[in-house]
Amino acid sequence: MRTISFFSYKGGSCRSTTAYNTIPFIARDLGATENEPIIIIDTDIDSAGMTLLLEQQNDLRGTVDELIIEAEDIEGHNADPEQLGIDRHPFFRKMSKVGRKFALADGTVRLLGSSTAGGKGELSHMEDNLETIKKLCAAYNCRAIIFDTPSGTQFAARRSINASDTVVVCMRPTYQFRTGTKEFLMGEHDHGGKRRYLICPTAVSLRESVILRSRYPQDIKGKIEEEVVNPVNQSFEQGRHKLIDGLLERAEGSMLVGIPEVERFKWSESCLYQLLTDNIDDLNADDTMAIERYELLSRLICEQ
Numbered sequence: 415m416r417t418i419s420f421f422s423y424k425g426g427s428c429r430s431t432t433a434y435n436t437i438p439f440i441a442r443d444l445g446a447t448e449n450e451p452i453i454i455i456d457t458d459i460d461s462a463g464m465t466l467l468l469e470q471q472n473d474l475r476g477t478v479d480e481l482i483i484e485a486e487d488i489e490g491h492n493a494d495p496e497q498l499g500i501d502r503h504p505f506f507r508k509m510s511k512v513g514r515k516f517a518l519a520d521g522t523v524r525l526l527g528s529s530t531a532g533g534k535g536e537l538s539h540m541e542d543n544l545e546t547i548k549k550l551c552a553a554y555n556c557r558a559i560i561f562d563t564p565s566g567t568q569f570a571a572r573r574s575i576n577a578s579d580t581v582v583v584c585m586r587p588t589y590q591f592r593t594g595t596k597e598f599l600m601g602e603h604d605h606g607g608k609r610r611y612l613i614c615p616t617a618v619s620l621r622e623s624v625i626l627r628s629r630y631p632q633d634i635k636g637k638i639e640e641e642v643v644n645p646v647n648q649s650f651e652q653g654r655h656k657l658i659d660g661l662l663e664r665a666e667g668s669m670l671v672g673i674p675e676v677e678r679f680k681w682s683e684s685c686l687y688q689l690l691t692d693n694i695d696d697l698n699a700d701d702t703m704a705i706e707r708y709e710l711l712s713r714l715i716c717e718q
């Protein structure tokens with residue numbers, strides 16, 4: 415079972431949207447089914463993200479902070495799918511089935527959401543309870559747990575990262591993100607575990623311009639390598655974590671680095687893959703390019 419955090423040092427860096435668009439490919443690449451699903455946990459307790467994208471805010475049967483406090487809902491129950499099917503288990507019953515939002519069978523993706531009215535604030539048991547949740551999900555052959563995390567050094571972000579084997583580090587290409595992301599990652603060797611951190615530039619405009627004598631977006635790849643990837647790689651050299659920069663490579667014949675800017679997201683957040691398969695709307699060139707990139711991101715996440 416894979417454990418994946420969509421994280422960023424600063425807010426508004428596209429992490430919820432990136433997760434939303436990558437999940438259908440992760441479900442496919444990991445062979446998720448209704449009985450062996452993908453579990454999403456919205457750990458952004460102060461400002462729910464994925465819960466809103468999946469329109470579950472009024473239909474939550476349990477929230478992440480409640481479950482994290484009331485651990486007896488997770489513990490002490492039969493963790494044997496042969497004896498107690500996933501749909502009858504009290505923990506999984508607290509989740510919303512949201513597969514249709516990704517053009518998949520409903521039970522294939524299940525969400526443990528976050529309250530939009532603010533969390534209960536008492537999260538001291540979060541680490542232990544996430545470990546219990548991981549064991550239970552592994553016993554039920556869930557293919558992955560995906561955390562939509564808060565930003566920066568917030569408590570629930572730290573706990574989500576600690577519980578993950580892969581952290582997708584979303585960053586817009588700007589100075590604040592480059593600097594903050596580097597500083598954050600340089601501090602990661604103080605934290606235990608063995609993780610892969612995957613650099614994911616987001617909302618990268620393909621419109622050419624010259625800014626501070628640099629050509630945008632041609633020079634962005636070099637800037638992110640020089641200011642983020644190289645120093646972090648140096649600091650990770652002696653440690654156990656690994657930095658992956660596979661999304662910096664350019665698509666054949668284009669300047670594309672990371673996830674391109676998608677015009678339609680100015681109006682409405684969408685799962686592009688679902689729009690494509692349901693033929694709901696005409697997709698333009700940047701939508702199609704973004705779909706290819708979300709698919710590549712899934713490959714990078716799912717490869718061992």
Ligand SMILES: Nc1ncnc2c1ncn2[C@@H]1O[C@H](COP(=O)(O)OP(=O)(O)OP(=O)(O)O)[C@@H](O)[C@H]1O
Binds near residue numbers: 431463
């Ligand atoms: N590829 C993209 N191109 C253009 N805009 C994007 C892209 N991805 C996300 N956005 C937009 O950026 C904004 C922030 O995205 P999102 O909510 O996913 O970020 P976040 O990091 O989860 O934010 P928060 O800190 O609020 O949780 C949204 O308006 C979203 O529609």
Ligand SMILES: [Mg+2]
Binds near residue numbers: 430
């Ligand atoms: Mg978010």
